[in-house]
Amino acid sequence: MKRNSVFAVAREAMRQHSGWRRTWANPEPKKSYDVIIIGAGGHGLATAYYLGKNFGITNVAVIEKGWLGGGNTGRNTTIIRSNYLQDPSAAIYEKARSLYETLSQDLNYNVMFSPRGVMMLAQTQHEIRGYQRTSHANSLQGVKTEFISPARVKELCPIMNIDGPRYPVLGAHWQPRGGSARHDAVAWGYARACSDMGMHILQKTEVTGINQQGGNVTGVDTSRGHISCKKLGMVVAGHASVVADMAGFQLPIESVPLQALVSEPIKPCMDVVVMANTVHGYMSQSDKGEMVIGGGTDAYNAYTQRGSFHHLEETVRALIETFPMVSRLKMLRHWGGIVDVTGDRSPILSKTPLGNTFINCGWGTGGFKAIPGSGWGFAELMAKGESPLTADFGLDRFRAGRFIDESVAAGVAH
Amino acid sequence: MLILNCPYCGRDKDETELAAGGEAHLTRFGPGSSDQDFEGYLFGRANPKGLHFERWRCAAGCGKWFHAARCTATLEVFGTYKAQTLEPPRVIKDAITAKRPGWSWRNFS
Numbered sequence: 392m393k394r395n396s397v398f399a400v401a402r403e404a405m406r407q408h409s410g411w412r413r414t415w416a417n418p419e420p421k422k423s424y425d426v427i428i429i430g431a432g433g434h435g436l437a438t439a440y441y442l443g444k445n446f447g448i449t450n451v452a453v454i455e456k457g458w459l460g461g462g463n464t465g466r467n468t469t470i471i472r473s474n475y476l477q478d479p480s481a482a483i484y485e486k487a488r489s490l491y492e493t494l495s496q497d498l499n500y501n502v503m504f505s506p507r508g509v510m511m512l513a514q515t516q517h518e519i520r521g522y523q524r525t526s527h528a529n530s531l532q533g534v535k536t537e538f539i540s541p542a543r544v545k546e547l548c549p550i551m552n553i554d555g556p557r558y559p560v561l562g563a564h565w566q567p568r569g570g571s572a573r574h575d576a577v578a579w580g581y582a583r584a585c586s587d588m589g590m591h592i593l594q595k596t597e598v599t600g601i602n603q604q605g606g607n608v609t610g611v612d613t614s615r616g617h618i619s620c621k622k623l624g625m626v627v628a629g630h631a632s633v634v635a636d637m638a639g640f641q642l643p644i645e646s647v648p649l650q651a652l653v654s655e656p657i658k659p660c661m662d663v664v665v666m667a668n669t670v671h672g673y674m675s676q677s678d679k680g681e682m683v684i685g686g687g688t689d690a691y692n693a694y695t696q697r698g699s700f701h702h703l704e705e706t707v708r709a710l711i712e713t714f715p716m717v718s719r720l721k722m723l724r725h726w727g728g729i730v731d732v733t734g735d736r737s738p739i740l741s742k743t744p745l746g747n748t749f750i751n752c753g754w755g756t757g758g759f760k761a762i763p764g765s766g767w768g769f770a771e772l773m774a775k776g777e778s779p780l781t782a783d784f785g786l787d788r789f790r791a792g793r794f795i796d797e798s799v800a801a802g803v804a805h
Numbered sequence: 806m807l808i809l810n811c812p813y814c815g816r817d818k819d820e821t822e823l824a825a826g827g828e829a830h831l832t833r834f835g836p837g838s839s840d841q842d843f844e845g846y847l848f849g850r851a852n853p854k855g856l857h858f859e860r861w862r863c864a865a866g867c868g869k870w871f872h873a874a875r876c877t878a879t880l881e882v883f884g885t886y887k888a889q890t891l892e893p894p895r896v897i898k899d900a901i902t903a904k905r906p907g908w909s910w911r912n913f914s
C-alpha cells in the first residue's frame with residue numbers, strides 16, 4: 392500500500408490524480424480463516440486491526456452484509472468524549488479517546504479527529520449535582536474534565552441563549568479534549584489498514600447461520616457459501632439479537648431507531664460540541680458548515696433505520712430555546728440507525744455460551760467514541776481470553792447484578 | 806406515525822398518545838426464583854427482527870395497558886388485544902398466520 396502524505400498529494404496533483412490506488416481489496420472468500428468478525432462497522436474493523444497489530448493474527452475475515460461503515464458507524468453524530476461516571480466506562484472510553492488523538496498517524500489516514508471540546512449543559516438542579524459528581528469522579532479516574540459556570544459556557548459558545556426562560560443554562564460539564572472525528576474515515580482508515588495486512592473484508596456478504604460442534608463454533612453460513620473459522624466475533628450493533636439467535640442464545644438488548652439531522656451549511660458559528668440532555672438535543676458544526684443535530688431514541692423496538700418523525704420535531708423544538716438561531720435554519724437531511732440498548736445502558740464485550748465465540752455489542756446511542764478502545768480490548772479478549780479493559784463488561788453481569796449503570800449519569804449518552 | 810387501536814376504549818391512537826411498554830407475555834419471576842429465571846425476566850428479550858408481541862398503554866386516552874402484535878421490520882400491525890391473557894386470542898393468531906405462515910413465539914400453544 393502506498394503511504395498517504397503531503398508528497399503523495401503533490402505528486403498526484405502533477406498527474407491528474409491518476410495514481411491513487413483502491414483503498415481496500417475486494418477478495419473472493421477463502422474456505423476458512425483463523426478469525427471471522429461479523430460486521431464491518433467501526434468496532435468490527437478496529438477489532439480486526441488490533442488483532443493484527445497487537446497479536447499478529449492476520450488470517451482474518453470481516454464479513455459485512457452491506458457496505459463497510461454503512462451501519463451506525465456511518466450514521467452517527469460523531470461525538471467523542473470520555474467523561475463517564477463509572478470506572479470501567481471511563482477506562483475504555485478514555486483509552487479510545489486517547490487512541491483517537493494519534494489515530495490518523497497510526498493508520499496513515501486522516502480521520503479528522505478534532506478535540507474541540509465537549510460540553511454537557513446542566514439545565515436543572517439535578518443535573519448540576521450529577522455533573523459535579525461526575526467531574527469529581529473524572530478527576531480520580533485521570534480524565535480531564537471540569538464543571539464550568541454559565542458565563543464560561545457563554546464565552547465558549549456565544550450563539551447560546553443561557554437565560555431560559557424554561558431551561559436556563561446553570562453550568563456545564565466540560566471536557567476540553569473531547570470533540571469529534573469523521574465517521575466514514577474511521578471505518579475507511581481501519582479497513583485500509585486491515586486490507587494492507589492481508590485481511591479479507593467481504594462486503595455484500597450476509598451471515599445467515601452459525602455452525603457449531605461439541606459446543607464450539609466451526610464456521611458461518613453466508614450468502615456466498617459456508618466459511619469455517621477457529622474463532623468468531625459478533626460485532627453487529629442493532630442486529631446483535633438476530634445474530635445471537637443464530638448461535639442459540641438471547642441477549643439483554645432491545646433494538647430501537649435513533650435519528651439525526653443536518654442543516655444547510657452555514658458560516659462557522661460554533662467551535663465546540665454541545666449536549667443538552669434535559670431537553671434531549673445535541674449539536675455541533677461539521678467542517679462543511681452543516682449543523683449536526685441528534686436527539687432521543689424511539690420508544691419501541693424496530694429495525695427500520697428511519698424512526699418516527701415527531702422525534703425530529705421534538706429535538707428541534709427543544710434546541711430552539713437554547714440556540715434561537717436554529718429556528719432560521721433549513722434542515723437538509725435526516726436519517727436513522729438501529730441502536731442496541733442494554734439493560735444498564737453499558738456495552739457488552741464478552742465470551743458467549745458458544746465456545747470460541749465472542750460478542751461486542753450494546754454500545755447503543757454512544758459507541759462511535761469508543762471504537763479504538765473497544766477494538767483494542769475486544770481483540771485482546773479474542774486473542775488471549777481476557778482483557779482488563781473488557782473484564783467488567785461481561786454478559787454475566789446481568790445475572791450477578793454487577794451493573795455498570797450509566798443511565799443514572801446521563802439520560803442520553805451519545 | 807404508528808397508529809394502534811386501543812381494545813378498551815376502541816379508539817385509534819397515534820404513537821404520541823401511547824406509551825410503549827416493551828415485550829409482552831413475559832413470565833414474572835420474583836423472590837425465591839433462580840438467578841437465571843430472574844435475569845431472563847428482567848433483561849432477556851427476544852428482540853426479533855420481525856413479529857413482536859408488546860405492551861402499550863393508552864396513556865393520553867383511557868389509561869389502560871393493552872397488547873399489540875407488530876412486525877419490527879415492516880412496522881405492520883397484526884392486531885391489538887386486551888392484556889388479561891397469556892396468549893393472543895385466535896383471531897390475532899389467524900391474522901398473523903395469514904401474513905407470516907409458520908410463525909412461533911416462545912412457548913405459545
Ligand SMILES: Cc1cc2nc3c(=O)[nH]c(=O)nc-3n(C[C@H](O)[C@H](O)[C@H](O)COP(=O)(O)OP(=O)(O)OC[C@H]3O[C@@H](n4cnc5c(N)ncnc54)[C@H](O)[C@@H]3O)c2cc1C
Pocket residue numbers: 429430431432433434435454455456457458459460461462463464465466467468469470471596597598599626627628629630634649650651685726727728729730752754755756757758759760761805
Ligand atoms: C443517529 C445516531 C447518532 C449517534 N451519535 C453518536 C455520537 O454522537 N457519538 C457516539 O459515540 N456514538 C453515537 N452513535 C452510536 C454509534 O453510531 C454506534 O454505537 C457505533 O457506530 C456502533 O458501531 P458498530 O461497529 O458496533 O456497528 P455498525 O456500524 O452498525 O456495524 C455493524 C455492521 O454489522 C453488519 N451486519 C449486521 N448483521 C449482519 C449479518 N447477519 N451479516 C453480516 N453483517 C451484518 C451491519 O450491516 C453493519 O454494517 C449514534 C448512533 C446513531 C444511529
Ligand SMILES: [Zn+2]
Pocket residue numbers: 811812813814815816863866867868869
Ligand atoms: Zn384506550
